[in-house]
Amino acid sequence: MMIHAIRCASKIEGVVMNKYQLFIDGKWVDGSEGVTEAVINPATEDVIGHFCHATSDDIERAVAAAKQGLKDWSAVPAWERGDILKRAADLLRERKEKIARILTLEQGKPLAESVGEIDRAADFIEWGGEEGRRVAGRLISGRDTGCSIQVRKVPVGVVAAFAPWNFPIVLTAKKLAGLLGAGCSCVVKPAEETPGSVVELIKVLVDAGVPGNALNMVLGKPADISNQLIADPAIRKITFTGSSPVGKLLASQAGQYMKPVTMELGGHSPVIVFDDVEVAALAKSLVAKKFFNAGQVCVSPTRFFVHKSIYDEFVKVFVQSAKELVVGDGCGVKTKMGPLANIRRLEAMEVLVKDAVAKGAKIETGGKRIGDKGFFFEPTVLTNVSLDAELMSTEIFGPIVPILPFDDEDEVLRIANDVDYGLAGYFFTKDADRQAKFSDQLTVGTIGVNDVPAHIAEVPLGGWGDSGYGVEGGIEALDAYLKSKYVSYR
Numbered sequence: 001m002m003i004h005a006i007r008c009a010s011k012i013e014g015v016v017m018n019k020y021q022l023f024i025d026g027k028w029v030d031g032s033e034g035v036t037e038a039v040i041n042p043a044t045e046d047v048i049g050h051f052c053h054a055t056s057d058d059i060e061r062a063v064a065a066a067k068q069g070l071k072d073w074s075a076v077p078a079w080e081r082g083d084i085l086k087r088a089a090d091l092l093r094e095r096k097e098k099i100a101r102i103l104t105l106e107q108g109k110p111l112a113e114s115v116g117e118i119d120r121a122a123d124f125i126e127w128g129g130e131e132g133r134r135v136a137g138r139l140i141s142g143r144d145t146g147c148s149i150q151v152r153k154v155p156v157g158v159v160a161a162f163a164p165w166n167f168p169i170v171l172t173a174k175k176l177a178g179l180l181g182a183g184c185s186c187v188v189k190p191a192e193e194t195p196g197s198v199v200e201l202i203k204v205l206v207d208a209g210v211p212g213n214a215l216n217m218v219l220g221k222p223a224d225i226s227n228q229l230i231a232d233p234a235i236r237k238i239t240f241t242g243s244s245p246v247g248k249l250l251a252s253q254a255g256q257y258m259k260p261v262t263m264e265l266g267g268h269s270p271v272i273v274f275d276d277v278e279v280a281a282l283a284k285s286l287v288a289k290k291f292f293n294a295g296q297v298c299v300s301p302t303r304f305f306v307h308k309s310i311y312d313e314f315v316k317v318f319v320q321s322a323k324e325l326v327v328g329d330g331c332g333v334k335t336k337m338g339p340l341a342n343i344r345r346l347e348a349m350e351v352l353v354k355d356a357v358a359k360g361a362k363i364e365t366g367g368k369r370i371g372d373k374g375f376f377f378e379p380t381v382l383t384n385v386s387l388d389a390e391l392m393s394t395e396i397f398g399p400i401v402p403i404l405p406f407d408d409e410d411e412v413l414r415i416a417n418d419v420d421y422g423l424a425g426y427f428f429t430k431d432a433d434r435q436a437k438f439s440d441q442l443t444v445g446t447i448g449v450n451d452v453p454a455h456i457a458e459v460p461l462g463g464w465g466d467s468g469y470g471v472e473g474g475i476e477a478l479d480a481y482l483k484s485k486y487v488s489y490r
């Protein structure tokens with residue numbers, strides 16, 4: 001692969017790297033004990049800022065503010081809430097160039113991907129406001145004269161929202177769009193790697209008119225914050241996007257307090273390529289899909305199964321296209337793949353490749369770290385991969401592609417479904433019968449037929465199995481943040 005040596009400076013014109021504060025009750029404040037933690041540019045390993053750690057008292061104040069914020073925000077008419085969220089979406093689009101640079105500096109993805117993420121986030125915010133205007137109850141005739149029944153949809157309450165580092169703006173925006181559209185308030189906890197971009201999102205929403213007490217943000221040690229928020233009686237709903245192991249832990253904690261959760265967790269998406277496709281064109285297009293955000297995507301295509309009659313040609317074109325990817329600092333104009341977000345992901349890639357090779361895999365390209373500065377890992381393609389290799393059952397979440405041949409479609413369907421995850425799956429064929437069969441029988445929440453679709457605001461995304469439960473987006477976007485109230489009048 002081509003290595004693009006140009007790196008962004010840690011400070012970009014128009015972007016001030018500073019201390020990222022907590023946002024509590026409408027004010028930006030330091031943590032009570034003055035503890036901060038460095039934010040690292042994954043392309044250079046330079047410190048580009050610091051974020052404040054919230055103490056237990058800080059978290060308590062954020063929850064108290066959100067309790068009052070729930071009253072204030074839910075009292076705003078739904079139509080006006082829609083206006084405010086539409087204004088926020090427009091502001092986000094206006095500021096996207098500046099925010100994209102902050103996002104690239106702290107997360108690593110190419111600038112073009114950062115801009116695209118912010119555009120999608122704006123769509124979700126706008127969608128949440130529109131759907132909030134459509135929330136409606138219903139009247140039911142009583143079983144006897146003199147009785148009428150009203151079913152109301154009301155906000156679930158104060159929400160604790162936990163967002164990840166791979167798409168920090170759009171995945172936070174999904175949650176805020178749903179909960180704010182429904183009239184809820186919240187305490188948001190961004191990832192430690194990417195506080196700056198979420199800070200900018202909070203500023204946009206507040207500038208647009210969301211009450212400061214309805215939208216609180218805390219930073220710090222994840223376990224300390226989640227433990228306290230989940231246990232707090234004022235928190236009535238948990239929403240989390242992240243790994244399956246952490247999601248299971250948070251869901252079990254929430255269960256102790258009978259609190260509903262939305263869990264958008266990991267994936268291990270199969271890609272099944274049949275023998276009736278245009279091989280070269282498809283292989284090239286799937287390289288772009290696979291290495292998007294360096295493969296750090298929950299719905300990333302990860303386990304490739306290619307019909308044996310076209311296998312050699314597919315691998316040849318795919319490998320050559322992977323070698324041509326320009327890897328480098330996300331701010332470089334030629335960069336197509338940036339670094340991994342942190343050293344943990346880099347080390348995880350090394351472990352997965354080592355395990356696969358020990359079990360017989362052949363490295364067609366890549367397989368190792370690039371240089372000794374920045375968290376860069378080569379786009380990696382493996383063949384002769386054993387089904388016993390760890391990367392065949394564990395979410396890869398990085399730029400590694402195992403490609404296996406198949407000739408029996410029932411067997412490949414069984415293997416595709418034979419993992420604990422069920423977030424997404426993709427297959428490519430012109431055969432209508434196959435299209436019907438595989439779209440029916442793949443046990444995942446999102447299916448691409450001759451496509452690897454992105455999550456856009458108007459469609460629901462949710463997983464099966466270890467990939468979580470509940471959905472974000474679509475006309476269902478607000479459902480998780482509403483409760484039904486049955487009122488009988490006599």
